[in-house]
Amino acid sequence: MEPFELRFVEVKPLTAVKRVVIGLPDVGLVGLITVNHLITGLSADEVGYVESSTFPPVVVVHEGEPKFPMRFFHKEGVVYLTSEIPIPASSIPLLARGLVEWVKGKGSPLILSVSGVAVPNRLEIETPEVYGVASTPNAKRILIDAGVKPLEEGFMVGPHSQILMEAVQRKIDNLVLVAQSHYQYPDPGAAASAVSALNRILGLNVDVKTLLEQAEEIRLKMREVMHRTYRQMERMQKAQEQELPPMYV
Amino acid sequence: MWRRRRIFDEFEAIERELDQLIDEFFHGRPMWNPQLECLEPLAYMQETDERVIVTVDLPYVRKEDIKLDVTPNELTIEAKMQKHVVYDRWGTVQRQCRFKTFHKTLRLPVEVVPELVKAKFKEGYLTIELPKKARRFKVKVE
Numbered sequence: 001m002e003p004f005e006l007r008f009v010e011v012k013p014l015t016a017v018k019r020v021v022i023g024l025p026d027v028g029l030v031g032l033i034t035v036n037h038l039i040t041g042l043s044a045d046e047v048g049y050v051e052s053s054t055f056p057p058v059v060v061v062h063e064g065e066p067k068f069p070m071r072f073f074h075k076e077g078v079v080y081l082t083s084e085i086p087i088p089a090s091s092i093p094l095l096a097r098g099l100v101e102w103v104k105g106k107g108s109p110l111i112l113s114v115s116g117v118a119v120p121n122r123l124e125i126e127t128p129e130v131y132g133v134a135s136t137p138n139a140k141r142i143l144i145d146a147g148v149k150p151l152e153e154g155f156m157v158g159p160h161s162q163i164l165m166e167a168v169q170r171k172i173d174n175l176v177l178v179a180q181s182h183y184q185y186p187d188p189g190a191a192a193s194a195v196s197a198l199n200r201i202l203g204l205n206v207d208v209k210t211l212l213e214q215a216e217e218i219r220l221k222m223r224e225v226m227h228r229t230y231r232q233m234e235r236m237q238k239a240q241e242q243e244l245p246p247m248y249v
Numbered sequence: 250m251w252r253r254r255r256i257f258d259e260f261e262a263i264e265r266e267l268d269q270l271i272d273e274f275f276h277g278r279p280m281w282n283p284q285l286e287c288l289e290p291l292a293y294m295q296e297t298d299e300r301v302i303v304t305v306d307l308p309y310v311r312k313e314d315i316k317l318d319v320t321p322n323e324l325t326i327e328a329k330m331q332k333h334v335v336y337d338r339w340g341t342v343q344r345q346c347r348f349k350t351f352h353k354t355l356r357l358p359v360e361v362v363p364e365l366v367k368a369k370f371k372e373g374y375l376t377i378e379l380p381k382k383a384r385r386f387k388v389k390v391e
Contacts, residue, residue: 123371184293185306185374216308216373220334223291223306224280 006052006091006098008072014047017106018077019202022099022113024159025086025229028181029222030116031160033191033211035082038198041206044075050083050098054091060084078202086229087159089236096162100170110139111167111174112201113160114194116181117151128180128190130197135167135174143175146200151178157236175201184230186222188215287352288334292326294355298385301357305375309334310351312370319363321382325354326375359383 023035038044049068059066070083087095103111117131131151134140143150156164160176167174177197181190192208199206211218280289292305307315307328314329328351336346361379368377 123374185291219306219308219373220288223288226291227280 004053006094008050008102010048012047014074016077017079017109019109020079020103020111022081024083025225026158027116027118027183028187028190029226030179030181030187030190030194031114032082033188033218034114034194035080037195037211038206039073039080042075044073044080046071047074048072052091054094058085086232089232092159092162096166099163100166100172103172108172113163113176115160115178116187116190117178118183119180122182125180128193130177130179130193133176135164136171139173139175142201148197186219186226188218283346286348287350288348289353290351292353296358300381301361301379303355303377307351307375308373317368319366321360321363322357323354324357327352
């Protein structure tokens with residue numbers, strides 16, 4: 001077998017890809033909960049997986065079938081990428097490069113990364129706000145047309161920040177959507193806001209009510225993946241996102 | 250050049266493995282106990298000058314079902330779930346497991362005053378404020 005670092009394996013070949021939505025374990029597991037809700041709500045087909053010699057040796061067993069933890073799904077031209085395990089900090093640059101390269105090979109469709117941005121007063125916020133950062137003027141137009149407020153100042157740390165910088169360098173359209181969220185607890189409420197934003201951008205009509213109804217169950221079931229993600233976030237100095245950027249006086 | 254890169258790659262691989270081993274040693278234990286039918290909740294601790302603040306995520310729990318036990322050095326949280334959580338084939342155990350409570354004991358980083366501890370519960374999130382025992386004095390700068 002040839003040595004490899006990272007590869008996207010399409011079990012069912014993907015021909016026409018219009019959008020790629022990414023939800024990886026991160027702040028409040030917002031991206032993970034959002035993308036999983038979309039996959040379930042749309043009954044998207046599992047079409048492939050991502051493997052890397054830098055990922056931990058983990059196999060997920062679902063109904064007796066072994067699966068790679070990072071997999072992608074497809075529905076009506078949109079690819080949904082998610083992972084059941086947090087991405088090790090050391091694998092993020094490789095994943096970002098590989099992902100943007102793969103997207104380029106698919107004709108450079110828009111990449112939509114979904115994540116959370118921690119806010120200390122999350123318990124006082126009923127409907128979390130969603131902010132966006134765009135890699136290109138075209139992506140920024142999509143952001144504004146969907147009524148998503150741009151994130152004007154701040155730090156971004158983690159897989160989506162690395163993917164964004166790869167996209168900037170290669171002039172690929174990438175929108176990073178971040179919903180106000182708990183930092184270290186799974187946040188289905190934040191995911192509901194992200195789903196609403198994605199409904200507007202992708203022209204979908206995925207129900208958010210069920211997501212909110214299942215909030216307690218999601219919080220319970222995602223405790224351990226949140227715990228592992230928290231440890232990875234500590235390693236990548238994720239807390240920096242909550243710092244004020246330098247300013248001139 | 251190729252050789253140098255290979256050596257650095259080897260170092261990186263060793264470093265990664267060591268990191269993982271250390272990580273698993275300190276954090277790798279499961280967050281559940283099928284014998285005691287309890288789950289460990291997600292809980293985090295932070296410190297200010299005056300107090301230790303602990304927050305805990307407690308889904309399926311009502312305020313009246315939470316028990317807190319505080320000593321100067323330790324905090325124990327026990328909470329009964331309104332709904333019993335049942336897994337038909339739980340992970341490596343491969344049998345039905347039922348969980349009824351959350352349980353967690355935290356070793357506090359400094360001594361606190363148990364009599365002055367305050368707790369509030371909102372939307373399934375518990376916040377506990379534990380005043381530190383050490384007294385603090387304001388110093389005038391001349």
